[in-house]
Each structure stands twice: as C-alpha cells, then as structure tokens.
Amino acid sequence: MLGWALTFLIVALIAGALGFGGIAGASAGIAQILFVLFLVLFVVAMIARAVRGRAPY
Template identity: 55%
Template sequence: MLRWTVTFLIIAIIAGILGFTGIAAGAAEIAKIIFYIFVVLLVVSFLFGRRSGV
C-alpha cells in the first residue's frame, strides 16, 4: 500500500512540474488518503497482531 502512495506522489510531482495542477492536486489527495489508510492499518496490526506467549 505504501508503494501506491509513492506512485501517486510521483504522479502528482510530475503533473505539477508540467503544469497540470488539477491532476496534481487529485493525485496528491489520493496519495494522502492511501497513506492515512496505511498508517491506520499499521497501528491496528501493531496493537492486535501480537500473539500471546502460547
């Protein structure tokens, strides 16, 4: 999932350099949303992913 975030971030940077501000803003928003989902899932996996000493 982090790979998708980086992909959309690179698309946003390239689109911004080329002057496509609408596409850049959209790609940046998608990258931001995917990153936040990744962080939430990471925290949840750290909290609930640990197994007891069985």
C-alpha cells in the first residue's frame, strides 16, 4: 500500500510539473489517503503485536 501511495505521489509531481492541475490534485489526494491508511494499519499492527506479548524486532 505504501508503494501505491508513492506511485500516486510521483504521478502527482509529474502532472503538476507538466501543468495538469486536475490530475495532479487527484493523484495527490489519493496518495495522501493511502499514506494515512498505511500509517493507521501500521499502528494497529504494532498495538496488536504488543497486546499478544511479542517483542517488536
């Protein structure tokens, strides 16, 4: 999922540099949503791992 967020970020940067404002805005929005979703899932996984009693490596 982080890979998709980075992909959309790169698409947004390229589209913004070429002057495609609508595409850049949409891609940046998708990248932000995916990145936040990735962070939330990461935190949930860390909490679940801590509750089970396993030490994080």
